[in-house]
Amino acid sequence: MSAPTSLATNVFGFGSYTTMLQKVESVTTSSMPVPPPKSLLIATPSEAGEFPLLIFLHGYLLYNSFYSQLLQHVASHGFIVIAPQLYIVAGPDTTDEIKSTAAITIGYPRGIPRVASTTCSAKLKQACTCRPQSRRQSCFRPSSAENNDYIKVFNHNRHRPRRWNGQRETNATSVMVIGSGLGEVKRNPLFPPCAPKGVNHEDFFKECRKPACHIVAKDYGHLDMLDDETNGFRGRSSYCLCKNGEAREPMRRFVGGVIVASMKAYLNGDNTDLIAIKDGHEAAPVELKTIEFLV
Secondary structure (H helix, E strand, O other): OOOOOOOOOOOOOOOOEEEEEEEEOOOOOOOOOOOOOOEEEEEEEEEOEEEEEEEEEEOOOOHHHHHHHHHHHHOOOEEEEEEOOOOOOOOOOOOHHHHHHHHHHHOOHHHHHOOOOOEEEEEEEEEEEEOOOOOOEEEEEEEEOOOOHHHHHHHOOOOOOOOOOOOOOOOOOOOOEEEEEEOOOOOOOOOOOOOOOOOOOHHHHHOOOOOOEEEEEEEOOOOOOOOOOOOOOHHHHHHOOOOOOOOOHHHHHHHHHHHHHHHHHOOOOOOHHHHHHHHHOOOOOOOOOEEEEEE
């Protein structure tokens, strides 16, 4: 990793942009004759301009709205975040969800100003995907909006989590893997860990070739990046299925900050914040258990 290119900013805090959060339904209307294949939650800067794009794929059987505070954190640093609603009803085969996500990635970023009440637009050659996925913690993979190489990562979970076979994959681009130290710990005797050893962030990072990063928050759990309040049956279950930390806010700020630092490094060529996190010059809101880079 090369030397910093600018002064570090506080990526763990809210950025300099005010944000808008809008929901776009998958329904045909007069203003949107071709709706997206899934309902979308879109976080954007309120200011006019052209910004890099993040496609955010939420956790299994959760709602995209549970991540609204995280999405706005990222958007406040000058990014557009599109979060499709996935897994309303889903079994072990998520092929349809993958196809819908590919269609959204390719087709809908160009129409953001049309489908959402915003004056900003997406830089389609500066795009990333991010997925907090079942059995694995946040996966961050920048990729071209015209290129869907990231889909082969998701296909590992089509039938069951795949154990590491000792071979590293070839990255289409860079990868950031964010892990939770409590993810491998049981919440109670009735349920397994939410990110058990053998099929979690550690194994995913083992399959990554450089450039790749792996950062683990020590005392926080698999779902601690969610909003402070998540309502309904699914929202309440997020408090009792996984081992959690004392509060969600520190982990959410940490995940948001690492995503921002990674996007700035691999999309904008500004690795100042990522190096500051690596070297401990930018204080994270959580204690780190692991931080390793393949460069």
